[in-house]
Amino acid sequence: MKLYADTPARRTRQIVGDLWALAWTAFCVWLAVKVFDVTMALAAPGRTMESAGATMADKLRDAGKSADKVPVVGDKLSKPFDGAGGAADSIAHAGRAQAEAVHTFAWWLAIAVAIVPIAMLLSVYLPMRWRFIRRASTHVRLRNTEAGVDLLALRAITGQPLKVLSAISADPAGDWRAGNPPVIRALAAVELRDCGLKPSAMITPRS
Structure with missing residues (x-):
């Protein structure tokens, strides 16, 4: 917890x-x-x-x-x-x-x-x-697994303002579907920071 x-x-x-x-x-x-x-x-x-x-x-x-x-x-x-x-x-x-x-x-x-x-x-x-x-407890569990990082990125796509998403990628949803690790990590980091958690503790998705 x-x-x-x-x-x-x-x-x-x-x-x-x-x-x-x-x-x-x-x-x-x-x-x-x-x-x-x-x-x-x-x-x-x-x-x-x-x-x-x-x-x-x-x-x-x-x-x-x-x-x-x-x-x-x-x-x-x-x-x-x-x-x-x-x-x-x-x-x-x-x-x-x-x-x-x-x-x-x-x-x-x-x-x-x-x-x-x-x-x-x-x-x-x-x-x-x-x-x-x-x-925060859910996000902590998610940031420790690749699948969880994927979900955090998806949550960012559905919940973060367009201005924030466009600063990460011109097509964040397309990059997420393509499995682009840098974009996925950036999206997940935005979601973690929004919850007050450190993105540095997040597992790095494999290419």
Whole structure:
């Protein structure tokens, strides 16, 4: 698999592009973590409410148990405390629900902050890099065989601009059909250079 071009300028651009994509991904993840932490700060009042409500409920129930021990009227005295304890439980539950809602929102917000910009970048950059890798890997295999060099030359004839072809030969298609080695090699070299590969590594077709 050919990951990078042979030519220095194009290889440098590809490496810089890959590093930039990694840096962007790392930045988005870092930003998502920060956003999560900041959003979770909003859960503090809910946690405080939950803790205060739970503590109040425990104390009210303890007071109710103590009141229940009073002779004759203990049962009547304990009921208000039990009712107040239930109300305190409701406050604790509301605080817990608020904290959980903030936690859920913080997770989804952090995921959106990370995934959306990363997906936007990779949806453009990855297909471009994959097209190069697939094409370059195929060209590397072709340049190592005579038949492959022939195919590279044919690809150049069908895909390169006429101005480029006419600079190589007045009749590139005819020379290719005639098996003209210099022309075939020149055509294949154009195709390899267009892909960022070194023609010097290409096998020389036999006469």
